[in-house]
Amino acid sequence: MIDSVERKIFSLIDENKAIGRKMMEAVNKQDLDALDDLLVPEYMNKQLKLQSREDLKEILRRQYKGMPDVHRTLEDIIADENSVWIKVTITGTHTGEYRGIAPTGKKYVMEAVPHYRIVDGKIVEGWSVWNPLDLFKQLGVIEYNGFPDEIIQPI
Secondary structure, eight states: OOOHHHHHHHHHHHHHHHHHHHHHHHHHTTOGGGHHHHEEEEEEBTTTTBOSHHHHHHHHHHHHHHOTTOEEEEEEEEEOSSEEEEEEEEEEEOOSOBTTBOOOOOEEEEEEEEEEEEETTEEEEEEEEEOHHHHHHHTTSSOOOSSOGGGOOOO
16 A cells, blocks of 8 residues: 555656656757746756756757757656656757867767756756767767777676
C-alpha cells in the first residue's frame, strides 16, 4: 500500500519529468520566453559558467544562430524528487558561426545527458554530460579518434 509520503514522492517525480519534457520542447521550438516559466532567474550552470536564466538564453541564441535546425530527440528520462536526467540525441547542421567557428555546412549527431535540479517546480541548476570533441570532429575542425591509443590497455 502506498502511503502519503510515497504518493508525494511519486507526484514530484512525475512533475519533474514533465518539467524536463517542457524544457526540451521549449529548446526545440527555440521558445526562449518559455524558459521564464521553467527556470528561476538566478539559474546556474557551473559547467558553462552561467549565472542566470538570461545567460542560458544567450548561449541558446548563439547555438540557434550557428545551427538553426538543431533538434534534441528525447530518448529517455529519469527523475527523482529533486532532479531530472534526460538522454537526448542532438542533430543539426552547422550553417552559421558557432563558438568562433565559421560555418562548415556539415551535419552532426551527438548524444548528451542534461541534468536539472528542481526546487518548488522550477529548474535552479543544470549541467550536461556530452563530448564536445565529437561535435568538433564531426564539424571537421579537429581530428579526434576518441581516446588516445596509449591509454587503451589490454586487460
